[in-house]
Amino acid sequence: MEHKNKEVQMWSISRLSMPAKRYRPRRRFKTRRKVARSVIMGVTVLLKEKNELRLRIIGESHTALQVLRERLNNHKSVDYANYFPGHPELDDPEFYIRTTSKAGVEKVLNEIIDGVASEFENASL
Template sequence: MWSHQRCFNAKQRHRWTRRFKTRGQVARSVIMAVTVLLKEKNELRLRIIGESHTALQVLRERLNGHKDVDYANYFPGHPELDDPEFYIRTTSKAGVEKVLNDIIGGVAAEFDDATL
């Protein structure tokens, strides 16, 4: 039977457990490379370079839950060849950039105090 404790010697195991017992900031902000493909008053289409489903699903869920968003979705394309594209359409009274900045700021604030 496989045991994770056999994979590490005592010194390595101590270093690993000490790292995860400390309370501190989990991660720092990450800058994502974004290309604007379409920008109109109520529509925005972005290509997000090097991103996977993880962040895009959170962003899509939050945008679709916002009262001023009519539609938000991302299109992953081919996993090895294409970078995902994100599409946002807001209602006529809301500017797409303001809504996107509000959502991104809210998500970032939720993770500011995340600790292990």
């Protein structure tokens, strides 16, 4: 694979060929930093009714969806919550939520997301 910019390629080759004593990588972080407060996720609403919501979450894997599913299923107002991953290479996962007749699905989802976000608010690297 050729680089368009030959200077970058030459610099990286000369940097890697330096003796180990002379080359010390810089520290990535000088101090402990907080994790970002919010993460932007692409979400497409596939179905929205009074007590049902079906979302396609773009570019997400099992990690965040498993936490969200577990918290939603433990909530007293949620009747059913699950996600369907589809094909790992081709499909983005879909998330389905059904609440009881008294609770609005958007309100419950926002409540759960705020709770998860507040738990990770003080996390640091």
